[in-house]
Amino acid sequence: MKGKVIVITSGKGGVGKTTTTANLGTALTMLGRRVVMVDTDIGLRNLDVVMGLENRIVFDIVDVVTGGTKLKQALIKDKRFEGLYLLPAAQTKEKTAVSPHQMKTLCNELKKEFDFVLVDCPAGIEQGFKNAISGADEAIVVAVPEVSSVRDADGIVGLLEAAGLNKNQLIINRIRPRMVKRGDMMDIEDMIDILSVDLLGVVPEDEIVIVSTNKGEPAVMDTSSRAGDAYRRIARRLNGEEVSMLPLNHSEGLMNKFRRMFKMASR
């Protein structure tokens, strides 16, 4: 078995890299694939809390690459999903505790065991970024429809290409159809036009993402969530299926609205 290493990156912080990693990882295992999510944000790890696995951490990525710990010992198995694992980042070490070469070796090792290795990249373009992309076969660039995010995404695409990564796909996150409609937010075409990369998917702004992060349960677990639906579609695309884009007209059905209100109230 030879899997694929995909780095999830964005340049700018706070646009949804970790949320994207958690949701795509979970959704891919729901499709029956074996997935490991690697948090490379050393010093500021978060994938563990987003996944609700923070209490299960014993060893981390630095323990593994510096040779003290066996990879199998450090991997945290998510008991909710068959085939889903997390390799957490170290919280107390420096970014330089891992080198690009070590990261590459680690990714090659993980590729043998898993269909997908999803690498959650830290914000910025320094050492942490260089480490995260060093073992990757392809990249997912996450951007929100704001000038600062699109600008950074453009820079990141340039750096990825310079590093020899040529399959870079875009996820547009937190789009607000209502704002797009009244001309106050860039739409999908605008962003693709500017960045000239392939579109992998579009995720609408959805409060459920915050609710699910609060609980440590990725939004894809909630079948009524629009963001979850969008992530499930993206996962199927990564899995090789052709899936239509999530329609963005925000007029969700009345029944759905009621269902959601009811769900919110019962939480």
Added chain:
Amino acid sequence: MLRFLNRLFSRDRDKGGSKNVAMERLKLVLVHDRVNACPQLLEALKEDLIRVIREYIEIDETALDITFDSMENTVALVANIPVLKIKKGLV
């Protein structure tokens, strides 16, 4: 009331919403970003320009200067090329 009127008018003025402003600003800033990220681009362009111009005009190659400049809503390629001599009998 005043605020309402203000909003009504400002809405009318920049029709199409703030997205268009964002797009224009982004396009401008990305031109500069991309050039800075790849200084070889300007160098290569400079060499090619010199090669073509030399066929017609004698220029001071060492003083040749090329930059990108932001005008109001566009980016311009500005070249300052000191001419030494126009070649004779070309036309």
